[in-house]
Amino acid sequence: MNVRRRLIPAAAVAAVAALGAGTLSGCSGGTGVVANTSKFDVVASFYPMTFLAERIGGEHVRVTTLTSPGQEPHDLEISPRQIAQLEESDAALYLSGLQPSVDEAVAQSPVRTKIDAARLTTLEEHGTEVGGHAAGHATHEDGEHEDGEGTGKDPHIWLDPVRYAQVAEGVGKAFEKADPEHAADYRKNTAALAGELDALDLRFRRSLAHTRSKVFLTTHAAFGYLAERYGLTEEAVNGLDPESEPSAARVKALERTARADGVSTVFYETLVSDRTARTLAHDTGLRTDVLDPLEGITDRSRGKDYLAVQEANLKALRQALDAK
Ligand SMILES: [Zn+2]
Known part of the structure; x- marks a missing residue:
């Protein structure tokens, strides 16, 4: 046209x-x-x-x-x-x-x-991003928070x-x-x-208002904005690069976090291998579940569109955080 x-x-x-x-x-x-x-x-x-x-x-x-x-x-x-x-x-x-x-x-x-x-909206830095998506994991080797180190915004x-x-x-x-x-x-x-x-948004707010834990673990730091919106904390296993392996020090730090914050679940996504999540879950005694960053819809997605998959994400979060 x-x-x-x-x-x-x-x-x-x-x-x-x-x-x-x-x-x-x-x-x-x-x-x-x-x-x-x-x-x-x-x-x-x-x-x-x-x-x-x-x-x-x-x-x-x-x-x-x-x-x-x-x-x-x-x-x-x-x-x-x-x-x-x-x-x-x-x-x-x-x-x-x-x-x-x-x-x-x-x-x-x-x-x-x-x-x-x-x-069309406001972007923020969430600490784990350095100059874009793929560069983010370079600073994760020390296993600590990288707050303030990043210059890029979380997309x-x-x-x-x-x-x-x-x-x-x-x-x-x-x-x-x-x-x-x-x-x-x-x-x-x-x-x-x-x-x-x-x-x-209203369902997320209501359903996540009263939970036993406020912390969730993911293999892909895609949920920073969602976490912030609903008063939760996202701990990313290996920053923004979904394919990279976490270091032993990082795994140890996450294990401490998991114990201290009552974390039950390691979330992984549908578009990449769940190997990291399964290894971590095995090493820490946690269960695994899917939290979908919605970067694509496939046959394995827990819904046919954005709204349905977000509902599935909400359900998974409620279970992982032990919502009342
Ligand atoms: Zn992403």
């Missing part, structure tokens, strides 16, 4: 329309080549952005996701084909600071509407329903501006989604 696409002869558009609307809308969320459609074409960087684009855009958008389901988003290297997809699209929706390859591609792309989720804003709702509002406004013809629908869809996120 960019300028180039408006030049498509009316006959061709009619031919596409004759194939049936279902053919076009059925592609949303796929990773195929962006077709010339009459829809507002959005390229989303990874799942949490895809979910926003689909929910807010509804029937007016065609969403393509750069990160395939099951792929670790931090490792993504953009292909030349995906760069071409970006060029063909009407809007790019991404989260700067999470995927350097996407940041660079978007910066160099002529795409007219660039929506950076990181600019995992989507796991806090309040921040995610703020991003949704910003995305809605950007869609309205970029595709004014459907502004009323974008406004309506944004309000509906924000309402669902508000309700989710």
